[in-house]
Amino acid sequence: MRPNLLLKMFTIAGLMLVLVVPLLMIQGKISDRSAEALHVKHQISRQISGEQQISGPLIVTPRIREQLVEKRDCHSGETCTAIEQRRVLDSQVPDLLSINGDLQSEMRYRGIYGVPVYRSVLHIEAMFPANWKAVSEPEQVVASQPPLLLLRIEDLRGLVERPQILVNEVRVPLIEAELLPEGVGSNAVAVALPDNLNGAFTVKVRLNLNGTESLGALPLAKETRMTLRSDWPHPSFEGLVSPVEREINNEGFTSQWRTNNLAAASVIHCAQGGAVCRNHGQALQVRLVQPVTGLLSSERALKYSFLIVGLTFAAFFLFEVLRRHPLHAMQYLLVGLALAMFYLLLVALSEHIDFMLAYLVAAVSCCMLIGIYLMAVMGSFKTGWTFALSLLLVQGLIYGILMAEDYALLLGALLLFAALTVVMTVTRKLDWYAFADPAKTATNAGFNAARSQESSGANAG
Known part of the structure; x- marks a missing residue:
């Protein structure tokens, strides 16, 4: 070349x-x-509320337990075990958790950028077993406080009104946040269970909750059922499992989830250990997705x-x-x-x-x-x-x-x-x-021209 x-x-x-x-x-x-655009989303989330995830209701009992712990301050300088008293939160999940909700969505804008927000009305019902007062490893328990019924909400700013919690159809007043025991988390809503409550009982909760983009619930029960309806036509179903039934059209969507404690074993184990579980990957979750921008x-x-x-x-x-x-x-x-x-x-x-x-x-x-x-x-x-x-x-x-x-x-x-x-x-x-x-191009061009002239002369002769 x-x-x-x-x-x-x-x-x-x-x-x-x-x-x-x-x-x-x-x-x-x-x-x-x-x-x-992301900054606008964060601004709107700060003013309304962020993505919401619901955890509970659970029965939580603050206790002091004696536990074996490993220590390194032994006289021999080696690791040894010792008995210490520690504050723990023993939790009990319901047998059945049912969530039924309606979401009304809209776009909130700042300038030319916007984010989908929603207002939801959620009806939660939980059925607890008759043996909910049973204590695991009672020989370790030194002291116990009265049990609480606990519900965690990811962003409490989204509560339009105080939640209504009914135990066996009787409304129970909320415990103020400053009176909650240490370790329940800053996003907890709780009531004290009645002293005369025995055997199996039912809890009903009504939430009027605002949120941004997504709504989810942790399946903290032996069997969990959730049904959501919305006017948003572009849902994305995420989390632990997909809905068993769903219907999506231009007017919105309807979805139903079913799962059990075998599928949600890890998040239930986390909750029963007293930890504040916020694993979004284990939730039953829907996201209000914007069409491709x-x-x-x-x-x-x-x-x-x-x-x-x-x-x-x-x-x-x-x-x-x-x-x-x-x-x-x-x-x-x-x-x-x-x-x-x-x-x-x-x-x-x-x-x-x-x-x-x-x-x-x-x-x-x-x-x-x-x-x-x-x-x-x-x-x-x-x-x-x-x-x-x-x-x-x-x-x-x-x-x-x-x-x-x-x-x-x-x-x-x-x-x-x-x-x-x-x-x-x-x-x-x-x-x-x-x-x-x-040069070669010119030579080839002249050669081709000469051949053309010769050919023309021969044809004329």
């Missing part, structure tokens, strides 16, 4: 590296706008920027090869900057209008600019606008790849394969050495 052809190829590669700078600047702008779609589109720039530069290079029409490096660069401007327009427009319309406006605008420019550069209306329309077609194909998330890799690979096929087809008979050597 001759040096001048290599120089041209290295120049094109260098121009693509130069275009990394504006494309990275656009990527930085997307990151800044995403950070601003303009920023996210723009970021995905930017990943294909070098593919579009590479295909455009390859088309220019083939034009030089096949038409013998040299293009200056500055002309490559200006077209590349116009393609980079497409992504900046896309980011700016998608914050205010639908992403599909923003993509169409940005693509048509930049392709028209490139078409008008190339019409003058190449001295041909047809050639300039053929390039522009071809580029618009490629942009349309990229949009199709963006929309087909599950098939993005397949469609992208097919597009690259098609581009390589076109290049190899149109250059299969090209003499690259002749193109690279101007």
Whole structure:
């Protein structure tokens, strides 16, 4: 391969590296706008409440137990065991936990960014067994306090009103937060169980709870059932298990969960040990997901920027090869900057209008600019606008790849394969050495012209 052809190829590669700078600047702008959207989410969460997770109700009994512990301050200097008295919270989970709730959702905005919030009314019912007063390892118990019925809520700021807790259909007053025993956590709501309560009993709780984006409940029972209804049409079911039944349409969703203590053994063991369990992965949870935002779609589109720039530069290079029409490096660069401007327009427009319309406006605008420019550069209306329309077609194909998330890799690979096929087809008979050597090109051109004249003379004779 001759040096001048290599120089041209290295120049094109260098121009693509130069275009990394504006494309990275656009990527930085997307990151800044995403950070601003996240900041707005945190602002709204602070004013309304955060993501909510409910734990309980549980029976919690503060006790002092004698326990064997390992110590290193023995006289021999080695590890030994000793008996110490420690404060613990013994917990008892219900046999059956039933949660029934309705969520009313809306979007809360700060400027152009928003986050889904909800107001929920939850009815919780728990059935405790007759042996709830039984004490495990009673020989270790030194002292006990009266048992409490405890309910934990992730963010207490979301409570619109004080929870209503009924034990055997009798409303029980809440214990004030400063009177709660140490270790129950700062997000606990509790009542004292009646002194005359014996045998199996039922607890009913009514919560009027606000939250942001997600709502979940830990399945702290031998059997847990949860039913949620909402007017949000884009739910994402997360956590321990998926709903056994769900119905989703444009007017909202209805979902039902069923699980048991075998599936939720780890979180129940944590709760029975007195720990404050906040493992979101073990909850029955729904998230109010926003449809793909303009920023996210723009970021995905930017990943294909070098593919579009590479295909455009390859088309220019083939034009030089096949038409013998040299293009200056500055002309490559200006077209590349116009393609980079497409992504900046896309980011700016998608914050205010639908992403599909923003993509169409940005693509048509930049392709028209490139078409008008190339019409003058190449001295041909047809050639300039053929390039522009071809580029618009490629942009349309990229949009199709963006929309087909599950098939993005397949469609992208097919597009690259098609581009390589076109290049190899149109250059299969090209003499690259002749193109690279101007002297040889001129000699071949004169030779071909002479042969053409001889052939014409022979035909005339």
